[in-house]
Amino acid sequence: xxxxxxxxxxxxxxxxxxxxxxxxxxxxxxxxxxxxxxxxxxxxxxxxxxxxxxxxxxxxxxxxxxxxxxxxxxxxxxxxxxxxxxxxxxxxxxxxxxxxxxxxxxxxxxxxxxxxxxxxxxxxxxxxxxxxxxxxxxxxxxxxxxxxxxxxxxxxxxxxxxxxxxxxxxxxxxxxxxxxxxxxxxxxxxxxxxxxxxxxxxxxxxxxxxxxxxxxxxxxxxxxxxxxxxxxxxxxxxxxxxxxxxxxxxxxxxxxxxxxxxxxxxxxxxxxxxxxxxxxxxxxxxxxxxxxxxxxxxxxxxxxxxxxxxxxxxxxxxxxxxxxxxxxxxxxxxxxxxxxxxxxxxxxxxxxxxxxxxxxxxxxxxxxxxxxxxxxxxxxxxxxxxxxxxxxxxxxxxxxxxxxxxxxxxxxxxxxxxxxxxxxxxxxxxxxxxxxxxxx
Ligand code: GDP
Ligand code: MG
Numbered sequence: 001x002x003x004x005x006x007x008x009x010x011x012x013x014x015x016x017x018x019x020x021x022x023x024x025x026x027x028x029x030x031x032x033x034x035x036x037x038x039x040x041x042x043x044x045x046x047x048x049x050x051x052x053x054x055x056x057x058x059x060x061x062x063x064x065x066x067x068x069x070x071x072x073x074x075x076x077x078x079x080x081x082x083x084x085x086x087x088x089x090x091x092x093x094x095x096x097x098x099x100x101x102x103x104x105x106x107x108x109x110x111x112x113x114x115x116x117x118x119x120x121x122x123x124x125x126x127x128x129x130x131x132x133x134x135x136x137x138x139x140x141x142x143x144x145x146x147x148x149x150x151x152x153x154x155x156x157x158x159x160x161x162x163x164x165x166x167x168x169x170x171x172x173x174x175x176x177x178x179x180x181x182x183x184x185x186x187x188x189x190x191x192x193x194x195x196x197x198x199x200x201x202x203x204x205x206x207x208x209x210x211x212x213x214x215x216x217x218x219x220x221x222x223x224x225x226x227x228x229x230x231x232x233x234x235x236x237x238x239x240x241x242x243x244x245x246x247x248x249x250x251x252x253x254x255x256x257x258x259x260x261x262x263x264x265x266x267x268x269x270x271x272x273x274x275x276x277x278x279x280x281x282x283x284x285x286x287x288x289x290x291x292x293x294x295x296x297x298x299x300x301x302x303x304x305x306x307x308x309x310x311x312x313x314x315x316x317x318x319x320x321x322x323x324x325x326x327x328x329x330x331x332x333x334x335x336x337x338x339x340x341x342x343x344x345x346x347x348x349x350x351x352x353x354x355x356x357x358x359x360x361x362x363x364x365x366x367x368x369x370x371x372x373x374x375x376x377x378x379x380x381x382x383x384x385x386x387x388x389x390x391x392x393x394x395x396x397x398x399x400x401x402x403x404x405x406x407x408x409x410x411x412x413x414x415x416x417x418x419x420x421x422x423x424x425x426x427x428x429x430x431x432x433x434x435x436x437x438x439x440x
Contacts, residue, residue: 005034013068115145122152
């Protein structure tokens, strides 16, 4: 992966007390290859490498006390810049309703993102959105949006399949005003390829309702193609941002890195799953850390905080960092963690997690959770604090007490051990201090 490649490159330079121009050149050559392999747009890579080289060979780096780390910091800064620098906030209209239109190719994730965005603005800004079904070409499209509306308990505006999308959106805005919906989310049609008819229709919709936000929905898995698509859309519409979807998939990272440079518009949201809460504001600096394989502790902690109170999240973080995490904590966190989403998704955001992909053992599936709880509850407090004392006869007692088997007990003990080992690896070297940027 891109992260692996970059980490390999950085390993060579990180600890160097002296970095020469030749070192920088060697490093940028490797970064260039890694980016191209990750499907980043050629022109984007060229500019990027030039900027890194210029800064890295400059005085600030080579003369510094830790030039190796400084060079890496330069790369991280420039990656962040490449993705737009600051996080871009959602533009809410001063006079409601805020009209948001989602455009993009078929299958990019427009309809799903509409639902997610509706959920997000309701949760985050206490809004009362109206979903608008303006994709009249695919019979299932209206139905799909209605299903999402039902799940969210939100109204969907539709005039059926025979109406003109421009009429639909125009009427939907009127309806939103009447019924005090302060956000209107327009789901538009896509094609498998950019075509003239689609573009004209989108332009007509744009002209009719003048959206406050027009988001291009881009499937991150499509890499370089996604960027070409982005270019054609940005030539015809007044895009204001990008929603990058399917970041949970096996993406090479190319789309995230190229799309801002190509469209001039920042990625505002990232979607990381099919569920309605799998949408987050996009943070360029955090994404840069993720691409550099340094994980994304901040997003992880933020995610945790949505479901637990802050103090609890802090405690948990501290426990993980100081390794004082016991079975009791484990039990308490299971419920919380389950609320946050699949454990492996959470773990993938942690620093170093990309190195640990092989450790399937730490994954706990939902079916096992009931067993896990029962087993932990059958342990004595001594056993919970110090699992090493759990010998064969204790295992038998615990299995009997929890209605599970000795194999189940063994499996949990092993998982717990692996998990602790993993935490240690991840948190290694930070000495309990929370650091925003590992290089500061
Ligand atoms: P549209 O044609 O652009 O409206 O795309 P849809 O919203 O119908 O999404 C197409 C498919 O991609 C659906 O099966 C979605 O569940 C799936 N999908 C959308 N966003 C994501 C995402 O962030 N992650 C994953 N894994 N799947 C997604
Ligand atoms: Mg759709």
